[in-house]
Amino acid sequence: MALSDEELERYARHIVLPQVGGVGQNKLKAANIAVVGAGGIGSGVIPALAGAGIGRLTIIDDDVVEVANLHRQPLFSEGDAGRPKADLATEFVRRLNGFVETSPVRKRIDPGNARALLAGHDLVLDGSDNFATRLAVSDACVALGIPLVSAAAVQFQAQVGLFRAQPCYRCFVGDAFDADDCDNCAELGVLGALAATAGSFAALLAINTVVGVGGNQAGKVHLFDGEKLEWRTIEIPPDRGCKACRGNP
Numbered sequence: 506m507a508l509s510d511e512e513l514e515r516y517a518r519h520i521v522l523p524q525v526g527g528v529g530q531n532k533l534k535a536a537n538i539a540v541v542g543a544g545g546i547g548s549g550v551i552p553a554l555a556g557a558g559i560g561r562l563t564i565i566d567d568d569v570v571e572v573a574n575l576h577r578q579p580l581f582s583e584g585d586a587g588r589p590k591a592d593l594a595t596e597f598v599r600r601l602n603g604f605v606e607t608s609p610v611r612k613r614i615d616p617g618n619a620r621a622l623l624a625g626h627d628l629v630l631d632g633s634d635n636f637a638t639r640l641a642v643s644d645a646c647v648a649l650g651i652p653l654v655s656a657a658a659v660q661f662q663a664q665v666g667l668f669r670a671q672p673c674y675r676c677f678v679g680d681a682f683d684a685d686d687c688d689n690c691a692e693l694g695v696l697g698a699l700a701a702t703a704g705s706f707a708a709l710l711a712i713n714t715v716v717g718v719g720g721n722q723a724g725k726v727h728l729f730d731g732e733k734l735e736w737r738t739i740e741i742p743p744d745r746g747c748k749a750c751r752g753n754p
């Protein structure tokens with residue numbers, strides 16, 4: 506798959522990077538990524554992935570824009586209130602980069618539909634706002650063998666991690682949240698710029714994973730303290746009894 510002259514010009518500042526080059530840019534073009542959640546995290550992720558030239562983006566979100574979203578979701582503007590986020594985010598991608606094929610899915614992911622919606626993607630980036638969705642996404646990614654970048658932000662705390670085979674996201678958070686579909690942003694608040702920080706970091710992790718930059722980052726979770734302005738990284742131990750990834754290598 507060769508890059509056209511127009512693509513070579515468009516991605517020149519990527520291609521000049523020794524870690525990316527034409528080979529890396531072609532990997533981005535060949536990649537098929539599902540983004541779960543077009544909210545605060547998605548507002549950082551979606552422009553970065555579309556700008557980077559990811560070949561196919563599926564944007565999954567069942568929500569509509571509310572005025573209280575606008576402080577952290579710059580994909581949308583005041584006139585968008587009441588419109589579906591997945592449709593608006595897809596329109597944004599088309600305006601930004603005509604080389605990206607994109608499609609909206611206006612559905613809420615749950616354990617019953619997650620595998621069908623995520624199958625066929627090379628990587629899933631989850632920026633959803635509740636544990637029920639995150640666990641459904643993670644369990645499907647484990648079953649399908651798809652690497653998962655998971656990102657979340659609440660109050661002044663953000664976390665971003667890459668999960669592949671084992672440990673999985675469920676090893677990290679456990680099973681307690683299966684029954685507790687808490688929407689932490691609505692209840693606890695979140696600083697808008699912090700969601701953007703987590704989204705940008707998650708997009709970087711996804712791009713590095715696709716291109717193969719920075720070695721294997723799977724099983725690490727990066728935690729950001731938005732008050733101290735400090736990142737720290739923890740390694741997640743595999744849960745040998747995990748009901749999702751037990752038995753995976």
Ligand SMILES: [Zn+2]
Pocket residue numbers: 671672673674675676677744747748749750751
């Ligand atoms: Zn697990």
